Amino acid sequence: MTTLLYDGSFDGLLTAIFEVFEYRYKDVEIVSRERFHQENIFAEIHEVITQNDKSERVLNKLEQNIGKSGIHELLKVYLSEDPELEQLIFSAIQQSIQHPDKNILQNYADHDILKISKICKSVSRERHRMTAFVRFEKMQDGVFFAKIDPDFNVIPLIRKHFKDRYQDQKWMIYDLRRNYGILYDLETCDFFYPEEKLDLQKYQQKFHDEEKNYQTLWQRYFTKTNITERKNLKLHVQHVPKRYWKYLTEKW
16 A cells, blocks of 8 residues: 655645556555544555646646546535545546546446535535625725635635626635635735634724624615515525525624
8 A cells, every 4th residue: 555645735636646657556545644644554655746747747638538627526526625535536537547538527327426426516506605695894994805614615616706796896705614715906816825813803893884884784674674474484594504694694
């Protein structure tokens, strides 16, 4: 058994997979250094150094075999943070090389491919809900700030949606669980990585003077327009699951 340790990045994972074929390893496991706990004392450790040229070669081969849409599906698996993500992506790449003329991601008879399909559906659903339920709050510096806590690491998947939709104002979206986010300053839309996690109490103290008024007005509007006799909580929860209520001003 050879254990390949990589830095946890997508490029690092592709580099590791390239080196499996480069060094012709047979019995392997690929693990990020952050999650590595050596259980097999006889396993050989191979330290992977991320190399963009190697990851690019894997991507180019995948684009030939499964197309850009297939690569996007494997990226969703990576962003799912599933404990088996390395094994699933490696399995898919192995199969795409063995069967270059087939769209292996549609072979649902294969256990790994079926799980990839299920993961992609879950991640896509979470991505859609984040675009629907994100609520921005105006801060003292005029930047509109939104905090999220998704089940999956979907920030890279929602970046383009918000960049295209809100081009005329500065905004930030911050993932509370993963302590990073995206910042749009009217010119660029980049990831940011704060040194410390967000302090929610200090955060609320930095609201713009208008923000609390807007929140109060919206809550009153929601209450006044709600028809008590037609309330259907079961249907409401189907469309807006309770775990997303924390994002919605009208639910506070």
